[in-house]
Amino acid sequence: NAGVTQTPKFQVLKTGQSMTLQCAQDMNHEYMSWYRQDPGMGLRLIHYSVGAGITDQGEVPNGYNVSRSTTEDFPLRLLSAAPSQTSVYFCASSRAGPRNQPQHFGDGTRLSIL
Amino acid sequence: AQKVTQAQTEISVVEKEDVTLDCVYETRDTTYYLFWYKQPPSGELVFLIRRNSFDEQNEISGRYSWNFQKSTSSFNFTITASQVVDSAVYFCALREGAQKLVFGQGTRLTINP
Numbered sequence: 541n542a543g544v545t546q547t548p549k550f551q552v553l554k555t556g557q558s559m560t561l562q563c564a565q566d567m568n569h570e571y572m573s574w575y576r577q578d579p580g581m582g583l584r585l586i587h588y589s590v591g592a593g594i595t596d597q598g599e600v601p602n603g604y605n606v607s608r609s610t611t612e613d614f615p616l617r618l619l620s621a622a623p624s625q626t627s628v629y630f631c632a633s634s635r636a637g638p639r640n641q642p643q644h645f646g647d648g649t650r651l652s653i654l
Numbered sequence: 655a656q657k658v659t660q661a662q663t664e665i666s667v668v669e670k671e672d673v674t675l676d677c678v679y680e681t682r683d684t685t686y687y688l689f690w691y692k693q694p695p696s697g698e699l700v701f702l703i704r705r706n707s708f709d710e711q712n713e714i715s716g717r718y719s720w721n722f723q724k725s726t727s728s729f730n731f732t733i734t735a736s737q738v739v740d741s742a743v744y745f746c747a748l749r750e751g752a753q754k755l756v757f758g759q760g761t762r763l764t765i766n767p
Contacts (some may be wrong), residue, residue, distance in 0.1 A: 580663070580759055582760050
C-alpha cells in the first residue's frame, strides 16, 4: 500500500538547472497538489489538479509548471532553478468527494539550489 | 481571503504536562473544513483530525482533544499528559471551496523528559 510516492527524496541543483519532481499515487484520487514548506511559513500551495488534464495555480506558482496526463501522476517541473526555490516539497492527494476528505501527503523532497 | 494563524511558534513543556496548541482562522465562507496535521522529526505529514464548520462538537481521541468554537474562530488542540513522542511540528489548516488547503505557520512542540 504505497499511498503517495515522491521521488527523489533529496536533490541539489545549480542555479539555472531544470528538473522534475515526481509524484505518484495509487489510491485513484482525483485531487492532487504540490506544496512547498519553508521555515516559519507553513505549507504553501504551488499548483493543484482536480483530475487528469486539469490543473490550476495555487498561492505561489511562479517558477513551476505542472501537468496531469494520468490520474496517478502529477509531476512538478522547475524550468530554471533559483536559490529562492530551495525548500521541502510535498505532494498530496485526496478524493474529490465531500470536501472534508483529508489529504494524504508524500514523504517530501528536500531540494537545495546552489 | 482565508487565513490561519498559529501564534505559538514554539512550545516546550516537561513530560506529563498538558499543553494546548492554538489555531485561529479567518474565512468568509459559511461552510468550511478544519484540519490538524502532525509533522514528526522524520518529516512526514500525518493527518490527525478534521472538523466541519457545521459541527461544533468537541472531540476526544485518547490523550488528544480538540475544541472548535465558531464564535471565536478557533480550533484548538490539547494534548493531555504529554509524552516525548508527541514532540513534533503541528499544523492547523483550513479548506474552503475546492480541495485547496491553507496552512498555519506551525507550532513546534518539544516535550522534555
